[in-house]
Amino acid sequence: MLEIKDLHVSIEDKEILRGINLQVNPGEVHAIMGPNGSGKSTLASVLAGREEYEVTSGSILYNGQDLLEMDVDKRAHAGLFLAFQYPVEIPGVSTATFLKSSVNAVRKGRGLEELKPVDMLKLLRQKAAELEIDPKFLQRSLNEGFSGGEKKRNEMLQMSLLEPSLGILDETDSGLDIDALKIVADAVNKLRSPERSFIVVTHYQRLLDYIVPDFVHVLSQGRIVRSGDKSLAFELEERGYDWVREKA
Amino acid sequence: MAETLQRNNTDQLTRFSTLFAQTEQSLNGHSTDATRSIRSRSMEVLEKTDFPNRRSEDWKYTSVAPLLAPEWVLPSGSQTAPRAQAPGTGITIHFQNGILDRANSDLDTLPEGLLICSIEEALEMETERDRVIKFLEQEIVTPENAFIPLNGAFARQGIYLRLKKGVRLSSDIHFVHSNESTGAPLLISPQLVGIIESNAEMRITETFQGFGGTYLTNILNRFEVGANSHFEHYKFQLESPAAFQVNNTKAYIHRDSTFSNYNLELGGALVRNNVVTIMLDSGITSNLYGAFLGIDRQHLDTQTFIDHAFPHCQSNELYKGILTDRAHGVFNGKVIVRQDAQKTNAYQQNSNLVLSPTAVMDTKPQLEIFADDVRCSHGATIGQLDENSVFYLKSRGIPDAEARRLLQLAFLQEVLDNIEVEYLHEYASDLLIAKFEKASA
Numbered sequence A: 001m002l003e004i005k006d007l008h009v010s011i012e013d014k015e016i017l018r019g020i021n022l023q024v025n026p027g028e029v030h031a032i033m034g035p036n037g038s039g040k041s042t043l044a045s046v047l048a049g050r051e052e053y054e055v056t057s058g059s060i061l062y063n064g065q066d067l068l069e070m071d072v073d074k075r076a077h078a079g080l081f082l083a084f085q086y087p088v089e090i091p092g093v094s095t096a097t098f099l100k101s102s103v104n105a106v107r108k109g110r111g112l113e114e115l116k117p118v119d120m121l122k123l124l125r126q127k128a129a130e131l132e133i134d135p136k137f138l139q140r141s142l143n144e145g146f147s148g149g150e151k152k153r154n155e156m157l158q159m160s161l162l163e164p165s166l167g168i169l170d171e172t173d174s175g176l177d178i179d180a181l182k183i184v185a186d187a188v189n190k191l192r193s194p195e196r197s198f199i200v201v202t203h204y205q206r207l208l209d210y211i212v213p214d215f216v217h218v219l220s221q222g223r224i225v226r227s228g229d230k231s232l233a234f235e236l237e238e239r240g241y242d243w244v245r246e247k248a
Numbered sequence B: 001m002a003e004t005l006q007r008n009n010t011d012q013l014t015r016f017s018t019l020f021a022q023t024e025q026s027l028n029g030h031s032t033d034a035t036r037s038i039r040s041r042s043m044e045v046l047e048k049t050d051f052p053n054r055r056s057e058d059w060k061y062t063s064v065a066p067l068l069a070p071e072w073v074l075p076s077g078s079q080t081a082p083r084a085q086a087p088g089t090g091i092t093i094h095f096q097n098g099i100l101d102r103a104n105s106d107l108d109t110l111p112e113g114l115l116i117c118s119i120e121e122a123l124e125m126e127t128e129r130d131r132v133i134k135f136l137e138q139e140i141v142t143p144e145n146a147f148i149p150l151n152g153a154f155a156r157q158g159i160y161l162r163l164k165k166g167v168r169l170s171s172d173i174h175f176v177h178s179n180e181s182t183g184a185p186l187l188i189s190p191q192l193v194g195i196i197e198s199n200a201e202m203r204i205t206e207t208f209q210g211f212g213g214t215y216l217t218n219i220l221n222r223f224e225v226g227a228n229s230h231f232e233h234y235k236f237q238l239e240s241p242a243a244f245q246v247n248n249t250k251a252y253i254h255r256d257s258t259f260s261n262y263n264l265e266l267g268g269a270l271v272r273n274n275v276v277t278i279m280l281d282s283g284i285t286s287n288l289y290g291a292f293l294g295i296d297r298q299h300l301d302t303q304t305f306i307d308h309a310f311p312h313c314q315s316n317e318l319y320k321g322i323l324t325d326r327a328h329g330v331f332n333g334k335v336i337v338r339q340d341a342q343k344t345n346a347y348q349q350n351s352n353l354v355l356s357p358t359a360v361m362d363t364k365p366q367l368e369i370f371a372d373d374v375r376c377s378h379g380a381t382i383g384q385l386d387e388n389s390v391f392y393l394k395s396r397g398i399p400d401a402e403a404r405r406l407l408q409l410a411f412l413q414e415v416l417d418n419i420e421v422e423y424l425h426e427y428a429s430d431l432l433i434a435k436f437e438k439a440s441a
């Protein structure tokens, strides 16, 4: 599904990622943990196609294709989805309009018919209900004035609508209370299947009680310094990142 | 440059004088004394008034040279231009190149308390004559610019409108101007004198729809808004790509009244708006909203003036524009808060997106405050689309061009969201979307 090889990434001549190797197979859930500023969001951004990051060397294959050559919108069509750590607020674009445009654009990109307005409305309502989002919410400007939790839930709404084959969650759990956390985890677990994979970036082991990972990686100073199974997350929670750094 | 303009000015004035003499002769008595007297008076003033040049602060960014170059002729009464549609149902008055199209207008079925007729007819009415003369002369004799007497000299069948006190009009009035020139450049001179008496409520729209050719729509609107009244005025400007428009709109507002002006500027090669609100007493609210979208080489200029002379008044002003290709936008928002205008609330914002390196926006908020106990704010911004937002939309599968269009529409939507009437809000949105589609085609 995803194969990252010796990825080096810089921004403004500062090297942030310094040789990342990561293989994600269909159906797997990988958790990425690591201290602030270690490069987790940078990795997620490069996967999504942000242009200000310069890939100085290395490669990323996504379903056998060179991901770095793909346009941002085409990546979404191909099934890649990033739930942003800080979703942008877009005044004047209603959430509903945005979701409709997005769903139809992705469907078109996947060679499917656009949804009829009634079917679209039904789909939006149903998915919103699953995430316990008030339908009135959809009339508001995209993310504008949303609370942190509302923004995160809105990201999950987009993910469940677009049904990606690789979902990347960048700290979607940060700042959520336990009820909201469960809703987010539910959305992910509903999508889990032998074909679908997830990369879950988090600071907190707690999330991994609900979204149980197959692998846990620790990112530090632009490198994966340690990988293990879910027990690594507990160990980290107990001993902190210094322990990993020392061992690395 | 200045010299050439001066010469143009003189040449054009001579041509206007000749055109005027010819027209008056051809009318040959088919015109009442009263209207002839207003036209002659206007011509006299025009002959003494220079057309604005760029040395004047208010015309710094807009050269009127393109308006003075053509050999203008007047529209004949027998135009067969296609007829534009009104934004919605209501009382519709159609014009073809500025000439009232009686056959297709709802002049015979006006509701109780509403008078709409030609200025010529109003001048024949004992009850209206003095007011019409007074109001027109007030604008023409000491005009803010030469285009006002130009309108006065060549307007034929201007419109007079009076809404009686206490009347709340349940139908909106739509003035629909269909403009087209198939031959020589046409000078079109719509004129509207509107009186909304006290405790009255009315909404009017003006649509200027071009069907091609070179012409100049030179508008004069003069409104009197009586005490404790509500008046909404909309202008949807969709002139032809080679057409010009100059719009002088002035509202005199009396105590406790609300005047709201909405402007959607989409068409025309060179367009100049002067929107002036004079607040004559306390308790008045003036709302000025405008959105413009300039493409190709369009030049869209808006000047607004809000005069706060009395205490406890409020003005809200929001203008937003998008310029692309080689388009040039101008906004100059003048607000004066005079010494006696304590407790004034005056807000003004002009925000613009300039989307190509060859597009230009000149914006100049001009707030002059002489009172001390007031709340005033103003701001002007010129920027580009937020690339973070573009990225966010693209990451959800929306192609680049569509993402940008969505964001541009959203940018202007903030202005349209001040239109509370649903069908007009929808109409304005649809016009915008259509123009965006044209822009990206």
Ligand SMILES: Nc1ncnc2c1ncn2[C@@H]1O[C@H](COP(=O)(O)OP(=O)(O)OP(=O)(O)O)[C@@H](O)[C@H]1O
Residues within 6 Å of the ligand: A011, A012, A016, A034, A035, A036, A037, A038, A039, A040, A041, A042, A043, A052, A085
């Ligand atoms: N646009 C940018 N310009 C300059 N430096 C940047 C930019 N984005 C990230 N960085 C730097 O790159 C480093 C890694 O940032 P990144 O956001 O990837 O970390 P992170 O692991 O996601 O941190 P956190 O846990 O706080 O979210 C940091 O030092 C950050 O300051």
Ligand SMILES: [Mg+2]
Residues within 6 Å of the ligand: A040, A041, A042, A085, A170, A171
């Ligand atoms: Mg981060």
